[in-house]
Amino acid sequence: MTKLKNISEHLLSDGFNVRLNTRGFSMFPLIRTGDRIIIKPVRSPAPGDVIVFKKNDELVCHRLKRIFVKNGISFLQTKGDNQFKPDEPITPSDILGKIVEIDRSNVTFGRKMLLACYPLLKFGYLNAILVAILIQIRKLFAEPE
Numbered sequence: 001m002t003k004l005k006n007i008s009e010h011l012l013s014d015g016f017n018v019r020l021n022t023r024g025f026s027m028f029p030l031i032r033t034g035d036r037i038i039i040k041p042v043r044s045p046a047p048g049d050v051i052v053f054k055k056n057d058e059l060v061c062h063r064l065k066r067i068f069v070k071n072g073i074s075f076l077q078t079k080g081d082n083q084f085k086p087d088e089p090i091t092p093s094d095i096l097g098k099i100v101e102i103d104r105s106n107v108t109f110g111r112k113m114l115l116a117c118y119p120l121l122k123f124g125y126l127n128a129i130l131v132a133i134l135i136q137i138r139k140l141f142a143e144p145e
Contacts, residue, residue: 005059012041012096020059026080027061036103037061043092050099051078053090061099062087 008018017040023033027050031037045051045064052061062078065086069075075089 028082038101039097040100053094
């Protein structure tokens with residue numbers, strides 16, 4: 001897996017787009033495990049972009065929240081959409097690219113509902129209510145054992 005990460009990093013640094021499968025829940029419901037993303041090499045993203053950067057030998061994709069300068073050095077603050085706290089600031093040299101496409105060819109009905117309700121998910125407590133409602137709806141359509 002490390003070789004694949006290194007190859008992806010080299011391709012991005014040479015200006016090529018890279019397509020990878022994702023894992024993890026930090027960007028749920030926008031991106032979930034198994035989605036295919038296309039990463040385009042970009043060195044100066046804008047706040048709101050979902051960027052890919054290297055952190056502790058892992059590739060991470062999180063949303064860029066803000067860019068700031070401290071002691072003459074530029075830093076970028078990122079945060080996963082499904083995270084409560086922002087990440088530790090990174091520098092522009094840590095950025096590999098930004099996500100330009102998410103392939104959702106295998107989207108389930110439940111996921112479609114979550115994506116439709118995505119704006120509500122930002123209100124924390126509504127998240128729990130929405131999940132509870134979706135569980136009840138799923139029980140209505142579940143096949144009896």
